[in-house]
Amino acid sequence: MRVALLQFAFLAVFVAIPCSAQESPFFVTYTHHMEEPGNLEIETSSTMGIPRSGQKFYAAPYMEVEYGLTAQWTTELYLETSSVWGDSTVFTGWRFENRYKPLKREHWINPVLYLEFENLNEASRIQKEIEGGGPDLISSNRELRGEHAHELETKLILSSDVHDWNISENFIATKNLSESEGVEFGYAFGVSRPLARLASGANCRFCRENFIAGIEMYGGLGSTLDGFSARGTAHYIAPVVSWAVSDNATLRLSTGFGLTDQSNPVLLRIGYSYELAAFGSRVSRLFGVKR
Amino acid sequence: MKPARVVLVVFLTSIFAAGQNPSYRQDPQWIAPATAIAKANPLAEKPETAAGGKKLFLRNCAECHGPNGAGMEKKHSADLQLPLVQQQSDGTLFWKITNGNAPKGMPSFSRIPELQRWQLVLFLRTLKATGPDAADPAK
Numbered sequence: 001m002r003v004a005l006l007q008f009a010f011l012a013v014f015v016a017i018p019c020s021a022q023e024s025p026f027f028v029t030y031t032h033h034m035e036e037p038g039n040l041e042i043e044t045s046s047t048m049g050i051p052r053s054g055q056k057f058y059a060a061p062y063m064e065v066e067y068g069l070t071a072q073w074t075t076e077l078y079l080e081t082s083s084v085w086g087d088s089t090v091f092t093g094w095r096f097e098n099r100y101k102p103l104k105r106e107h108w109i110n111p112v113l114y115l116e117f118e119n120l121n122e123a124s125r126i127q128k129e130i131e132g133g134g135p136d137l138i139s140s141n142r143e144l145r146g147e148h149a150h151e152l153e154t155k156l157i158l159s160s161d162v163h164d165w166n167i168s169e170n171f172i173a174t175k176n177l178s179e180s181e182g183v184e185f186g187y188a189f190g191v192s193r194p195l196a197r198l199a200s201g202a203n204c205r206f207c208r209e210n211f212i213a214g215i216e217m218y219g220g221l222g223s224t225l226d227g228f229s230a231r232g233t234a235h236y237i238a239p240v241v242s243w244a245v246s247d248n249a250t251l252r253l254s255t256g257f258g259l260t261d262q263s264n265p266v267l268l269r270i271g272y273s274y275e276l277a278a279f280g281s282r283v284s285r286l287f288g289v290k291r
Numbered sequence: 292m293k294p295a296r297v298v299l300v301v302f303l304t305s306i307f308a309a310g311q312n313p314s315y316r317q318d319p320q321w322i323a324p325a326t327a328i329a330k331a332n333p334l335a336e337k338p339e340t341a342a343g344g345k346k347l348f349l350r351n352c353a354e355c356h357g358p359n360g361a362g363m364e365k366k367h368s369a370d371l372q373l374p375l376v377q378q379q380s381d382g383t384l385f386w387k388i389t390n391g392n393a394p395k396g397m398p399s400f401s402r403i404p405e406l407q408r409w410q411l412v413l414f415l416r417t418l419k420a421t422g423p424d425a426a427d428p429a430k
Contacts, residue, residue, distance in 0.1 A: 024402075031402075033399075033401070033402040034398070034399075036398045037396050037398060068398075070393070070396070071391060071392075071393035071394075071396060071397065071398045071399070072393045101393075104390075104392075104393045104394065105390045106389055106390050106399055106401050161401045161402070163404075163405050164404040164405055164406075166402070194404050196404075197404050197405075197406045197407070198340060198343055198406050198407065198410065199343030199344070199346055199347050199407050199410055200342075200343050200346075201339075201342025201343050201345070201346060203346065209407075247350050277354045278354060281365075281366075
């Protein structure tokens with residue numbers, strides 16, 4: 001009976017209610033679209049770097065859990081790892097992120113304020129954003145994992161929906177609280193559009209309406225110590241695509257091309273997200289809380 | 292059938308058959324601007340596109356408004372079949388879908404492409420009261 005109750009509790013919380021899981025195709029650039037209130041999204045992604053001479057191939061898988069606290073406030077937790085070919089696999093830390101949309105209505109430009117606390121080591125390679133000069137792609141995991149960094153990252157997200165296009169710009173400033181590195185800067189911007197403007201009546205999976213394609217560009221902009229500059233830092237330009245695999249799931253792919261010597265020649269990204277609608281109210285109901 | 296399975300079936304059914312919300316009252320602060328109210332639905336001459344609107348409704352809206360749009364009392368979501376909703380212009384409904392009403396928990400759906408939001412409006416027009424209170428929609 002206890003097992004049955006546990007099964008019931010699990011199903012009560014995790015059974016999928018159809019909801020629109022069509023996600024923005026961007027991996028780095030944030031838009032002003034928030035998680036729906038009460039919905040929980042679980043995503044597994046990986047960043048893979050094709051090496052230049054002197055660098056090694058790496059894969060950096062990470063997991064995100066995103067929850068819509070309100071229609072204007074989304075919170076997210078990341079757990080990340082890194083595997084370097086011929087080296088080792090290490091846990092590289094966690095991030096806790098909050099996004100707040102101060103304006104209640106849609107405007108030409110929609111600002112979102114972003115604040116993230118990062119407890120990482122220098123072996124982190126997921127490159128959810130690039131600030132300063134970008135990650136160290138040459139030193140070994142053993143050398144890098146010992147260097148811990150508590151960082152506070154802020155972003156100003158500006159995003160517009162113009163007809164079917166989304167245009168988003170992110171300005172990043174990060175302060176390492178563990179070391180005196182000054183404030184590091186970065187940027188990301190992206191443009192995306194669904195492949196079809198109208199939805200068909202058919203319940204199809206390969207219809208164009210289930211795909212969003214776009215392009216994003218991101219990189220570092222130096223720091224207050226080294227000077228605010230786009231030189232000597234990593235920069236990428238990346239075509240991106242997302243596919244709504246089901247009503248609850250989205251698959252995203254990106255191939256980033258490095259634009260400077262500090263970048264990997266190619267940065268591959270893949271992500272699969274699954275959205276649980278009304279997660280908050282189901283958990284509340286399970287514990288007898290009335291909402 | 293084992294009791295646990297019966298409870299499970301009842302629970303899952305209740306998720307999808309949650310009660311209507313005929314007592315819905317509009318938020319007086321949620322008012323579309325005059326320019327938005329006057330906008331005409333560009334798909335008005337293409338009623339066949341409402342089928343796509345239904346699919347979008349089931350994906351995006353049914354979670355809170357129910358599969359027949361009758362609203363859910365628990366979620367304080369609008370009964371979209373009520374005359375006070377149906378009497379609003381296409382432009383008003385489009386504006387409300389686009390902007391949402393964040394303080395009341397209605398998210399913005401601006402991420403849905405523009406024409407698809409108009410498809411949703413087209414589908415909303417097809418919603419008709421089906422429950423026992425259908426004869427008295429103001430109830």
